[in-house]
Amino acid sequence: MPSKNGAFVAVWSRDNPDTGEAEFALEPEDFEAIRQGYGCASCLADFNGVWLKKCPVCGEDRAQSELVVSQWWTSRSAV
């Protein structure tokens, strides 16, 4: 999915009513880009193909790949 305004677009998102945390899902290719370090796992900034250790948008250090969980791009529907 093409990024919008320099950020990846979640195909699905919600606020978890139990934990209050934001949950979202990404397209598989967007997920892969973030997992490989070409996007921010925190604010979803798209680095446009540039590998950055630290996000220029929110300042977040790149998430460890093990923190990028596969359920982000499962296209489940909100319950």
Ligand SMILES: [Zn+2]
């Ligand atoms: Zn960020």
